[in-house]
Amino acid sequence: MSTADDYQAGDAQGARIEAQGDDWILVVERRLRHSPTKVWQAITDPEQLRQWAPFDADRNLAQSGMAKLSTVGTPEPHVTETEIKRAEAPTLLELSWGDNDMRWQLEALDDGGTLLTLWHSIGRDYIAMGAAGWHICFDVLGHYLDGDPLGRIVGADAMAHGWPKLHQQYAEQFKAGRSGEA
DSSP: OOOGGGOOOOOSOSEEEEEETTEEEEEEEEEESSOHHHHHHHHHOHHHHTTTOSEEESSOSSSSEEEEEEESSSSSOOEEEEEEEEEETTTEEEEEETTEEEEEEEEEOTTSOEEEEEEEEOOGGGHHHHHHHHHHHHHHHHHHHTTOOOOOOOGGGGGGGTHHHHHHHHHHHHTOOOSSOO
16 A cells, blocks of 8 residues: 555656637646546545545535535635536536636546546646646546545645656646746
8 A cells, every 4th residue: 555655756748738819728638547437436526536636625526516616735725616517427527616617528448447638727827837736636546546545645745746846847848837836
């Protein structure tokens, strides 16, 4: 069994950016060894989100409507009214988190796993930060789904697990980003 103390993020990979008018979209892909149904539950169920995501949800996200997402790992929690625009189990989740739109797509793979793709609208100055954060969150999600939970690694905790290196690598890759903290 692994622990968060054992975890160090690998090199930056699986992310790209897309310009959409004046907006930027961070696209993060991850292949997971589990079915779309299992991954869907992990991205919508509040109890499972607490294992890996950078936010808590006040309800299950598997249905359209309003929900509250609260950031985790920040000096003070930031609670945001969030609109779940589309929830099509187990393939598509679209929501507005604050000023950011997010789209989660789950594609079944021939080997029984899932290709998880996240599109996250984000300010150009924050793309490298977001990529580094989601990279670690998706690593933690993979461990959780594998039955080897590490516990959530977000905010300042991510600094000890390779976030600075990832941030620098993504900033170079995207030629974007702020120098700063998680």
